[in-house]
Each structure stands twice: as C-alpha cells, then as structure tokens.
Amino acid sequence: MIPIAHPLIGEDEQKAVAHALASGQLAQGANVAEFEKKFAAVCHTKDAVAVNSGTAALHLALLAYGVKAGDEVITTPFTFAATANVVEIIGAKPVFVDIDPFTYNINPALIEQAITPKTKAIMPVHLFGYPCDMPAIMKIAEAHNLVVVEDACQAHAASINGKPVGSFASGGFSFYPTKNITTGEGGAVTADDLEFTDKIRVIRNQGQKERYKQIALGYNLRMTDIHAAIGLAQLPKLEPFTQKRIANAAYLTERLANYTQTPVVADGYRHVFHQYTIRARKNRDQWIAALAEMGVGTGIYYPRTIYNQPYYQEIGVTGNCPESEAAADQVLALPVHPALTEIELEKVADSVIAVAKRLG
Ligand SMILES: Cc1ncc(COP(=O)(O)O)c(C=O)c1O
Numbered sequence: 430m431i432p433i434a435h436p437l438i439g440e441d442e443q444k445a446v447a448h449a450l451a452s453g454q455l456a457q458g459a460n461v462a463e464f465e466k467k468f469a470a471v472c473h474t475k476d477a478v479a480v481n482s483g484t485a486a487l488h489l490a491l492l493a494y495g496v497k498a499g500d501e502v503i504t505t506p507f508t509f510a511a512t513a514n515v516v517e518i519i520g521a522k523p524v525f526v527d528i529d530p531f532t533y534n535i536n537p538a539l540i541e542q543a544i545t546p547k548t549k550a551i552m553p554v555h556l557f558g559y560p561c562d563m564p565a566i567m568k569i570a571e572a573h574n575l576v577v578v579e580d581a582c583q584a585h586a587a588s589i590n591g592k593p594v595g596s597f598a599s600g601g602f603s604f605y606p607t608k609n610i611t612t613g614e615g616g617a618v619t620a621d622d623l624e625f626t627d628k629i630r631v632i633r634n635q636g637q638k639e640r641y642k643q644i645a646l647g648y649n650l651r652m653t654d655i656h657a658a659i660g661l662a663q664l665p666k667l668e669p670f671t672q673k674r675i676a677n678a679a680y681l682t683e684r685l686a687n688y689t690q691t692p693v694v695a696d697g698y699r700h701v702f703h704q705y706t707i708r709a710r711k712n713r714d715q716w717i718a719a720l721a722e723m724g725v726g727t728g729i730y731y732p733r734t735i736y737n738q739p740y741y742q743e744i745g746v747t748g749n750c751p752e753s754e755a756a757a758d759q760v761l762a763l764p765v766h767p768a769l770t771e772i773e774l775e776k777v778a779d780s781v782i783a784v785a786k787r788l789g
Pocket residue numbers: 482483484485508509511512554580582583602603604605615616
C-alpha cells in the first residue's frame with residue numbers, strides 16, 4: 430500500500446541523536462538554541478521559540494498575547510482539533526467562520542461579521558500547506574485592534590510573494606512526524622516582537638525569567654536537545670522535501686484536474702502540499718475502498734467540523750459553516766510526500782482516474 434505519509438528519517442538524524450545523547454545535554458540546551466535561530470531564518474522572523482508540540486506553540490502564543498477566559502477567538506471549523514482546543518483550554522470561545530470551498534482556508538470576506546466586542550484574536554489556519562489570504566486578514570485585524578496567531582502547523586516554508594507564513598503576525602508550527610519536517614514531536618512559535626517571544630520563553634519554562642525566579646504562571650513546554658538535534662538534521666532538507674512535494678502535486682494536478690476538484694494555487698502563493706486534497710463529491714467511502722484495493726492509501730482531513738465533534742456539541746459550542754461541512758463530507762487526501770517514487774505517483778494518478786470514471 431502506498432502510504433499517505435512517510436517520514437524521511439535517515440543516518441543524519443540517527444547520528445545527530447547519538448551525538449546529543451553522548452553529549453549528556455538531554456534537556457533544553459545548545460541544540461534548541463541553534464534550532465530556534467535557524468528556524469527563525471527559514472521564516473524570515475527575528476525570533477523563534479522551540480516547544481514540545483504545535484499545540485503548545487499555539488497555546489503559548491495565545492497566552493503571551495493575553496487572550497483569557499471570556500475572550501472570543503475567530504478561527505475555522507475545518508481544521509485539526511488542536512486549533513480550537515487551545516482556545517477552549519484558556520477558557521476563551523472559538524467563533525467559527527466558514528472556509529473558501531477551493532482553498533479550504535478561512536474566508537476573509539466573512540470575518541468582519543463575526544467580530545464582537547469580545548473578539549480578541551484571529552487564528553487563521555494555513556490548511557494543507559496553503560497560505561491564508563494574510564494581507565486581507567492583517568488588514569481586518571489592524572482595523573479592529575485584534576492580535577493574529579497563524580496556525581502554520583502544516584505550512585513550513587509556504588509563502589505569499591516570498592513572505593513566509595508565520596511572519597505576517599506570529600506563527601505556530603508543528604514538527605510531528607508526518608509534517609513537512611519533523612523533530613519527533615515538537616513545535617515552534619515565530620515572531621518579530623522580542624517582548625512577545627520573551628514572554629513565551631517564560632511561560633514555556635514554569636514562568637521563570639531566570640532559574641528559580643518565577644514571574645508568571647507557566648508550564649513545562651520545552652523542547653529537548655535530542656528533539657532539536659533531529660530538527661537540525663531535518664532543516665537543510667526542508668527545501669528539497671518541499672520542492673519534491675510541489676513537483677508531485679503538479680504532476681497529480683495535471684493528470685487529475687479533468688476528473689476531480691484539485692488544489693488551487695493563486696499567483697504569488699507557495700503551496701507546500703502538506704496534503705494534496707481532492708473531492709469525492711459522492712460515494713467517498715467507496716472511493717477510499719476502491720483506492721485501497723488498488724494499493725493507494727488515502728486520508729480524510731477532516732471528517733467533521735470542530736463544532737460537530739461530539740465533545741464540542743456536548744459543551745454547546747456551535748457553528749454554521751456549510752462550506753466546511755460539505756468539505757468534511759467530500760475531501761480525500763492522496764499521497765504527495767517526498768518519499769514517493771515516480772512509479773508510485775503514476776499509480777496514484779492512474780488509480781484515481783479509474784475510480785473517478787467508475788464512481789463519479
Ligand atoms: C492545523 C494544525 N494545528 C495544530 C496542530 C497541532 O500540532 P501538534 O500535533 O504538534 O501538537 C496540528 C498538527 O497535527 C495541525 O495540523
């Protein structure tokens with residue numbers, strides 16, 4: 430079966446981990462500092478703070494901006510659970526705005542009508558590796574004095590006219606194994622505002638400004654030097670991995686565009702294809718079964734909106750986002766990762782065409 434994801438971990442990463450272990454510096458140390466510096470350079474930001482997951486990155490960014498219980502945070506319901514969970518954990522309320530049906534990202538034209546006196550932040554998600562319309566979102570945020578946290582967990586090195594995501598406002602990234610680069614588990618917050626990143630470093634480390642001097646309430650959300658060592662070995666590969674994803678996606682789009690809805694890429698936008706998502710407008714379960722029979726693994730990101738998750742229904746969080754619901758019913762992700770061979774890629778395209786002809 431051609432898998433939907435395949436983390437590429439090799440000798441470089443193994444050596445880096447062995448070296449970190451041999452150094453005796455296992456918790457946060459020099460590797461983390463170097464990884465932060467290098468990841469900030471990738472994102473064109475003045476700083477990056479490494480943490481132990483993408484969820485931690487988003488959580489810390491909201492906390493450092495002062496988002497608190499009772500505030501409202503505007504976001505998309507068509508995303509991974511973590512996006513809304515960090516809002517809910519703070520005691521703030523996620524307010525859902527519908528997506529554009531072609532990009533799957535939050536529709537900026539619908540944001541302003543969701544703003545209330547309680548709105549504190551906008552959290553756009555660069556879903557599947559495609560940048561949200563950040564110029565439009567930043568304009569709205571500035572007009573209404575709102576902070577912006579970009580959920581860039583799936584979008585390392587995605588950009589608009591050369592400006593990377595995570596540099597428009599502050600960004601939260603994930604280095605989970607299936608992401609475009611990995612540290613095992615891990616995350617980072619990117620920003621230009623050094624006071625803001627200072628706060629994040631404090632909250633990341635039990636609220637301590639320096640050792641045993643606590644100035645705020647905090648957590649232990651630190652990245653270890655072992656994980657940072659993996660990240661340092663992966664970073665030089667981000668660009669070749671990304672180019673392979675983009676080339677794989679271009680091939681799939683050329684083959685599949687006449688048979689299904691393929692991803693859109695606007696002028697100046699760099700889609701980094703964390704996922705390559707098509708639509709099965711009907712019979713999605715049959716598409717999945719037929720593709721599996723032909724040896725092609727698929728994924729559904731995501732099968733229900735956040736407000737249709739049993740937990741969110743139970744606590745009375747609501748939403749009315751028909752495009753998100755339609756996407757949740759129809760989307761299907763195909764393998765696009767950099768480990769695919771040419772033969773595998775061809776097989777993915779041939780199989781999807783055969784299934785589309787059969788099932789429509
Ligand atoms: C859109 C989005 N937000 C947040 C996260 C959370 O990242 P992590 O799994 O590293 O906590 C993920 C990753 O799975 C994600 O895809």
